[in-house]
Amino acid sequence: MYRPRTIVRMNTSNEQVLDQLRLILDPEIAIDIVSLGLIYDVSVGLVQADDGPHEHIHILMTLTTPGCPLATVIEDMIHRQLDCLEGIDGWRDVTIEVTFDPPWTQDMMTEEAKAELGF
Numbered sequence: 001m002y003r004p005r006t007i008v009r010m011n012t013s014n015e016q017v018l019d020q021l022r023l024i025l026d027p028e029i030a031i032d033i034v035s036l037g038l039i040y041d042v043s044v045g046l047v048q049a050d051d052g053p054h055e056h057i058h059i060l061m062t063l064t065t066p067g068c069p070l071a072t073v074i075e076d077m078i079h080r081q082l083d084c085l086e087g088i089d090g091w092r093d094v095t096i097e098v099t100f101d102p103p104w105t106q107d108m109m110t111e112e113a114k115a116e117l118g119f
Contacts, residue, residue, distance in 0.1 A: 011087055012055050017042045020085060021059075024077045027070055031116060033078075037108025038062055040099065057082060057094045062104045071098065 021039055022032045033039060041060040046053050059078065063071055075096050083090025106119055 012044050012057070012085055014042045014044055016085060017044060017057055017059075017082065020081050021078065024074070024081050027073060029117065031109075031113050033061070033074065035110045035113040036064070037104065037110070037113075038064070038074075055088060055093060057088065059094065059096045060099060061096065062099055064104050066100050 018034055018039070021042075022034045024033050025031060026033055026036055026038075029036075039059065039061050041058075043058045045056055045058070047056040063074070068074075075098075078096055079090040079094055081090070082088055082094050088094070106114065109117075109119070
């Protein structure tokens, strides 16, 4: 039996995701995680699930140190913040991949973040 394909359009852009991530402040130094250079990549795509196609957000990020005690706190903050995006379930539709390649350095921060921290 022929079934016409449903065309699903993405509503969420990478920039919208980055705008939401800019609202998340590192709990220790109160600068947003994008300006700190912790976000390496954001991609938004469509995935097929049992309940039909939906948007999925993949975030590639790092932490300032591999043993960061706030890793799970920051990940939870990301899931909660992206849950605010229309049509996105912050836990089902968001995958966070933490990498240390390349390792984070102060050079990854924006000039504004460096100035705020006195670098």
